[in-house]
Amino acid sequence: MIEHTSVLREEAVQALNPTYGKTYIDGTLGGGGHAKHLCNLLDATSTLIGIDQDPVALAQAQEKLANCPPTLKLVQGNFGNLLTLLLQVGLPKIDGGILLDLGVSDFQIKHPERGFSFLHAAPLDMRMDPNGPQTAADLVNTLPAKDLANLFYQYADEKLSRSIASAIVNARPIENTLALAKIAENIYRQKGIKAQKIHPATRIFQALRIAVNQELQMLESCLNQLPNILLPGAHVAIITFHSIEDRMVKQFFRVACAPCICPPQQPICTCQHQATFKAMGKPIVPTDQEVQDNPQSRSAKLRVYERI
Ligand SMILES: C[S@@+](CC[C@H](N)C(=O)[O-])C[C@H]1O[C@@H](n2cnc3c(N)ncnc32)[C@H](O)[C@@H]1O
CATH class of the missing domain: 1.10.150.170 (Putative methyltransferase TM0872, insert domain)
Incomplete structure (x- = not known):
């Protein structure tokens, strides 16, 4: 079976601050690599909600996560509809955190019939769902x-x-x-x-x-739902692979982390905006060793925030 090599696996999972008893979302379950590592750091009082729009990825991850300690709730769907998916599993508020590892998996790229690769003849499909x-x-x-x-x-x-x-x-x-x-x-x-x-x-x-796959629209929709879904203390870890999605994440959280969004020349604040997140350090990129071992990781950037 073709395995996906998880990018920034240790860094992304640690960024979620895995804590017994809490509930986490992996919004891009893929081959379940990040999820498996996260589950190994949780116990039976914890819950992992795994989401993927690709039913094949979901089935593959289900196998990989069998016998993991936390309660597992796997759901097929788009993280752009995050709240609806969480309501489906009866957990609309999240105290642990959410991971998004954007884009396609090696598994999807290396199955020529999905049409993601120009190295093999296949119908021009490219749908993750x-x-x-x-x-x-x-x-x-x-x-x-x-x-x-x-x-x-x-x-x-x-x-x-x-x-x-x-x-x-x-x-x-x-x-x-x-x-x-x-x-x-x-x-x-x-x-x-x-x-x-x-x-x-x-x-x-x-x-x-x-x-x-309407990737940017879905990302924007997911980001907009996070303040209402995440409870104070919950972490967000997002791995992007190209500058357009990274810019979208950066700009969303620049506003979400700001105490005031009035124009800088305005002497008194009238916006009534309140910061909903704080940034957890600078963006993290793969080490030279990771890029050498997995060239696909070369453009990855991990941004981490905490709901306040
Ligand atoms: C890079 S892979 C994730 C790999 C995974 N973190 C691992 O370690 O195995 C991205 C996965 O997210 C899924 N995906 C991408 N965009 C999605 C979206 N908007 N909603 C749900 N799943 C999505 C893809 O189908 C793919 O399986």
């Missing part, structure tokens, strides 16, 4: 060139977004991962851009995956 409303093929074959270009630029900083988008529109219908990757490769070659550190298709695959 197999019942999600749209596939990458739907976007690639229906969005106007301008919208596709914006998507590539905004979600992945693709400099050749316009040329790639118009080549895609000219090549429709595109149903296959390799066909799409070839288009990006050809555009790079035509523009005379020599081999880069990453494959020319990397960015457009990232952008499509983000759009297909």
Whole structure:
């Protein structure tokens, strides 16, 4: 079985301050690597709620977590609907903390039929939730060139977004991962851009995956629910893998941690804003050793906060 290598495993689990008797959420259960480590630091008076939108990941994690000491409540769904999922398991208030380890798992990438990888021929799917409303093929074959270009630029900083988008529109219908990757490769070659550190298709695959799974919208929705769900003392640990989601987390907590959000030139505070979180130190990044052992971890950043 393909195992996911957990990123910043020790750091993220310790950031949750595992405490007997408390309830924790792993909102991105994946292969259950972080969850297993967390469970090993908890006892039978504790509870772990494991969430993943991918039923295959959930089944894999269930096997891995069998016989763990805490009470386990596993639920399939999107952390963007966090409160609804917590109500399903009867635990709408959380005193321990929540972990989000964003993005896809090695397991998903290395199963070619899921369509996340441009290294294997497969249908252009990219849905983490197999019942999600749209596939990458739907976007690639229906969005106007301008919208596709914006998507590539905004979600992945693709400099050749316009040329790639118009080549895609000219090549429709595109149903296959390799066909799409070839288009990006050809555009790079035509523009005379020599081999880069990453494959020319990397960015457009990232952008499509983000759009297909509405990753930014779901993250924003989850963040907005946290102040009402977490009890004082509960911790939030979020691992991001690209600058757009990291910026979203940073900006959300900059406001959530601020005692006042009045414009700086205003002499007297009128905002009535109250800080709901405090930052727990600086962002944590993988050690050189971790990056060497698991190159996928190179762009990871862990941010930690405490509900006050
Ligand atoms: C990087 S993996 C997590 C790996 C896990 N921490 C481990 O150590 O094995 C991310 C997982 O989160 C899931 N996921 C991503 N976004 C999600 C969302 N919005 N709601 C629920 N699950 C999500 C993916 O399906 C994937 O299984």
